[in-house]
Each structure stands twice: as C-alpha cells, then as structure tokens.
Amino acid sequence: MNFAFKGRNGRGELVEGIVDALNSDAVAAQLMAGGVVPVSIEATTEAVSVAGGSNWLEALLAKPITQEDALVLTRQLYTLQKAGVPILRALAGLEASTSHPGIIALLQDVRASLDQGRELGTAFARHPTVFSTFYVAMTRVGELTGKLTEVFQRLAEHLEFELDIRARIKQALRYPIMVIIAMAIALIVINIFVLPKFADVFAHFKSELPLMTRILLGFSRWTVKWWPMVVAVGIGLGLIWRNWIATPGGRYAWDRFKLRLPIAGDIVLKATLARFARSFALASSSGVPISQALTVVAQTVDNAYIGARIEQMRDGVERGESISRCATATGVFTPIVLQMIAVGEETGELDTLMTEIAQMYERETDFAIKGLSAAIEPILLTIIGGMVLVLALGVFLPLWNLGQAAMGR
Structure with a gap:
C-alpha cells in the first residue's frame, strides 16, 4: 500500500513524498529512522515517486x-x-x-x-x-x-577483482582501438575528399586511373549514394545480433565461441574460472551445501557455456559422484586444478583450496592481460600495413602517373 506523507527534517524544512509500506506505523518508523518527524501520513493510490520526486526527464538523465x-x-x-x-x-x-x-x-x-x-x-x-x-x-x-x-x-x-580485470582489459585495448579508429577515419577522409580530386585531374588529362584508385572511388561513390541503407542494415544486424544472444541458445553459442578466440579466449576462460572458484569458495565457507552452491555459482559466472558445465558438476554431485570426478568430466579445468580439487575433497579443505585455485587463476589472468598488448601488436601492425598499402596503391600511384599524364604520355 502507498502512503503520502509530510514531515519536518532536522533543519525544520518540510519534506513530503510517497512510500510503499504495510501500514502507517511502518511509514512513521521509516521516517523517524531517516531523521524526519512525520506530520501527516495518509493512504493514497498514487504511485511511489522516483528519487526525490523527479520527473521522467530527470529520471532519464539521472546518474546511474x-x-x-x-x-x-x-x-x-x-x-x-x-x-x-x-x-x-x-x-x-x-x-x-x-x-x-x-x-x-x-x-x-x-x-x-x-x-x-x-x-x-x-x-x-x-x-x-x-x-x-x-x-x-x-x-x-x-x-x-x-x-x-x-x-x-x-x-x-x-x-574489486571484477573491476580490476575489466580495467586492465580496457587499458590493454585502448591503444589498439585508437590506432584502428584513426586509420579508419583517414581512409574515409581520403576516400571521400582526396580521391575525387584525383579523378577530376585525370579526367582533364584524359588519362586512365590506376585499378586500385578506381576501386576506391567506386566504393566511395557507392557509400555516398547508399549510406542510409548501409546505416539501416547495420542497425538491423545489430538488433538481430542482440536479440539472438538474448536467447538461451544464442547466448550459449556466443559464450562458447568467446572461449575459442585466439587471444581473448584464454583470458575469458581464466577470468571466468577464477570467478567460479572464488564464488564457490565463498559459498562453501559460508555453510552453503555443495549442490546449492554450484547452482548459485552457475548463475553468476557470466558465461552460459561455463555455467552449463558447472550445472553438469552439480547434477553429478547430486547423483553421489565426487566433485573431482565431476570437474574432470567438464573438460574446462587444468590437471593441476583437478588435483587440487581432489586433495581438497579428501582433506575436507575444499573451500581453502578453491580459494587457492581462484588466486592461481587470477595470477594467470593478470599475466595474460599484461601480455595482451604484446600479443595484439603483430595483428595491429598487419592491419595498419594493409591500410597503408591500400592508401599507397590508391593515392600515390595516381601521383606517380600524374606527371606522365600531364606530358600526354
């Protein structure tokens, strides 16, 4: 039930609003706990107001x-x-x-x-x-x-671990992304503003443009003419992609594919397993039964594929199988981790060893992220080299031929 209230705060200022509570006594207790002395409390059919009575525009612009x-x-x-x-x-x-x-x-x-x-x-x-x-x-x-x-x-x-991992990945990817964006902008500017000037000059001298320049100019004219369709198709594909990964099958397939990516897949796998191990250790040390702990952790690893493997472990545990055997059947843990799980299960110190497993995966994740920039550099140099080659063939070849065209050769 919603109640409209009026009261005075510690400075004597009038405070009013609408809250959801079981009865007026609960409203009064809530106000008193917040340092507001209630003046009037009445039942109302109005909806509970958003923070501070904000309107919809303020709610839209509110800081998340x-x-x-x-x-x-x-x-x-x-x-x-x-x-x-x-x-x-x-x-x-x-x-x-x-x-x-x-x-x-x-x-x-x-x-x-x-x-x-x-x-x-x-x-x-x-x-x-x-x-x-x-x-x-x-x-x-x-x-x-x-x-x-x-x-x-x-x-x-x-x-804190989750935020640290995200910050490190963003830091490692910041420079490559900036370089690729800068090169893409350079290509667009040259393709739209520079190459058409070459086309006019060569048309004046009645000379044929090089093949790569003609390809770039054709792509430029096509882009300028059909850019609304390009934008519409891009938005449509984005919506289709978002709806697809929102489905259980799509999310499972995408999360499984992420683990197979050449460089990022190993980092995603280790970070996910570190999250699983620490979450499981936390749940187990808090007294949660193993099957229930696995159920909770499976919903929080933020990877449908790994979550399914953890649920597979839970099903095996519920059938009476050992945790180490169920972990082996998943196929996602390394032999040393499986050995540590087996030792923890035998000694009754599973939560302690799972914490050590989490720390081990966290160290490996940290090491992999530190080497991420070095691993990306060859790929980045290849991309930049390809873009420079396209620019050289599309822009400099016409310059080299411009003197011959001017002499009528």
Missing part, C-alpha cells in the same frame, strides 16, 4: 549506479556491520552521508523493504542492475548463517 558505487557501498556495509551497527541504522547513516541521488533512492527502498518485514537479500533483489544474483544469494546466506559481516567482506573482494 556503477559497479564502483556498489563496491564502495559494500565496503561501507562491511565496516558498519563489523562495528556492530544495526542494519537499519547503518542504511540510514549511509543515506545521510552520500550525495548520489540513485544510491539515496536505493537505500530508501531497501530500508522501506526491511520496515515491511522483508529480508535484506530480498530487498537487494529489487535492484538487479546493482546487485547481481550471486550478491543477493550470498547476502541471504549471510543472514541465515549469521556471517553477514564476513559475506560483505568477501563480496567486496569479489567486486
């Missing part, structure tokens, strides 16, 4: 909550939980200390959900763009086992 924001919020929750601050009081303090409108609205919604009797994991699940399925599942595990402080710490480490 990034993964960096989620990491900072998780670390703050860990610190407050470690200090023994009650969760409602902690959320109210975080709400008062941030200036991010999106985070303020998120914290208000989470507090409202808790006031209505929902669990913290359920409140987080209302914001899937900020809190992943794994984040929500681990929060619920922390609530059930009483290890919420430890869970927040592990989740912060998990998010």
Whole structure:
C-alpha cells in the first residue's frame, strides 16, 4: 500500500513524498529512522515517486549506479556491520552521508523493504542492475548463517577483482582501438575528399586511373549514394545480433565461441574460472551445501557455456559422484586444478583450496592481460600495413602517373 506523507527534517524544512509500506506505523518508523518527524501520513493510490520526486526527464538523465558505487557501498556495509551497527541504522547513516541521488533512492527502498518485514537479500533483489544474483544469494546466506559481516567482506573482494580485470582489459585495448579508429577515419577522409580530386585531374588529362584508385572511388561513390541503407542494415544486424544472444541458445553459442578466440579466449576462460572458484569458495565457507552452491555459482559466472558445465558438476554431485570426478568430466579445468580439487575433497579443505585455485587463476589472468598488448601488436601492425598499402596503391600511384599524364604520355 502507498502512503503520502509530510514531515519536518532536522533543519525544520518540510519534506513530503510517497512510500510503499504495510501500514502507517511502518511509514512513521521509516521516517523517524531517516531523521524526519512525520506530520501527516495518509493512504493514497498514487504511485511511489522516483528519487526525490523527479520527473521522467530527470529520471532519464539521472546518474546511474556503477559497479564502483556498489563496491564502495559494500565496503561501507562491511565496516558498519563489523562495528556492530544495526542494519537499519547503518542504511540510514549511509543515506545521510552520500550525495548520489540513485544510491539515496536505493537505500530508501531497501530500508522501506526491511520496515515491511522483508529480508535484506530480498530487498537487494529489487535492484538487479546493482546487485547481481550471486550478491543477493550470498547476502541471504549471510543472514541465515549469521556471517553477514564476513559475506560483505568477501563480496567486496569479489567486486574489486571484477573491476580490476575489466580495467586492465580496457587499458590493454585502448591503444589498439585508437590506432584502428584513426586509420579508419583517414581512409574515409581520403576516400571521400582526396580521391575525387584525383579523378577530376585525370579526367582533364584524359588519362586512365590506376585499378586500385578506381576501386576506391567506386566504393566511395557507392557509400555516398547508399549510406542510409548501409546505416539501416547495420542497425538491423545489430538488433538481430542482440536479440539472438538474448536467447538461451544464442547466448550459449556466443559464450562458447568467446572461449575459442585466439587471444581473448584464454583470458575469458581464466577470468571466468577464477570467478567460479572464488564464488564457490565463498559459498562453501559460508555453510552453503555443495549442490546449492554450484547452482548459485552457475548463475553468476557470466558465461552460459561455463555455467552449463558447472550445472553438469552439480547434477553429478547430486547423483553421489565426487566433485573431482565431476570437474574432470567438464573438460574446462587444468590437471593441476583437478588435483587440487581432489586433495581438497579428501582433506575436507575444499573451500581453502578453491580459494587457492581462484588466486592461481587470477595470477594467470593478470599475466595474460599484461601480455595482451604484446600479443595484439603483430595483428595491429598487419592491419595498419594493409591500410597503408591500400592508401599507397590508391593515392600515390595516381601521383606517380600524374606527371606522365600531364606530358600526354
């Protein structure tokens, strides 16, 4: 039920809005926790307003909550939980200390959900763009086992690893992408503005243009004439691609193909397996049953192919098979990792060894990313060489022949 309220904050200013709550008492408790003294609370049929009563334009232009924001919020929750601050009081303090409108609205919604009797994991699940399925599942595990402080710490480490991997990959790809974009722009400018001038000059001297120049000019005229169709076809193919990978079959095929890419595939595989190992270690050390932990982790590895292999492991475990045997059947783990899983299973220290496996894969991922630029350089030089060759044949050959054309030869 929605309630319209009016109240006064600590500075005596009038505050009003609409919140979703079970009853007026829950609304009053929520307002008091946020430092607002309620003046009137009435039931209403209006919808809950967006952050701060924003209109649709403000909501559209609102700053989104990034993964960096989620990491900072998780670390703050860990610190407050470690200090023994009650969760409602902690959320109210975080709400008062941030200036991010999106985070303020998120914290208000989470507090409202808790006031209505929902669990913290359920409140987080209302914001899937900020809190992943794994984040929500681990929060619920922390609530059930009483290890919420430890869970927040592990989740912060998990998010930090994810952000670090993405930042390193972006840094490694930044220079090659800039070079390719610059060369593509040079080709477009020469093709549209330079080569047509050569065509006019050669037409004046009644001399035939070189083959490569004629090809480039033909492509230029075709592009200028049909560019709306080119743009439309590009947009159409993009939409078809997006819809295809949104299907289970398309996502599975694309994720499997990514693992087979010459350079990036090895990095994607190691990063995904590092995420799996750390997530599984976190779930196992928190007291989650192995089959349930594998189910949760399979939904959070962000790769449908690897997720299917993990579900295959879960099915084998549920049939009574050993984890090491099920891991071997997946065909994605290296022999040393399979040996470590077997030792961990025998000694009962599986979560500890899975953490070591995660650290090993993280080191290998870090090493592979550091060598990414060196691995891309030969391919980049080949692409640049091809573009220079096209420019040389298309632009410099007419210059070489221009003197002969001027002499009428």
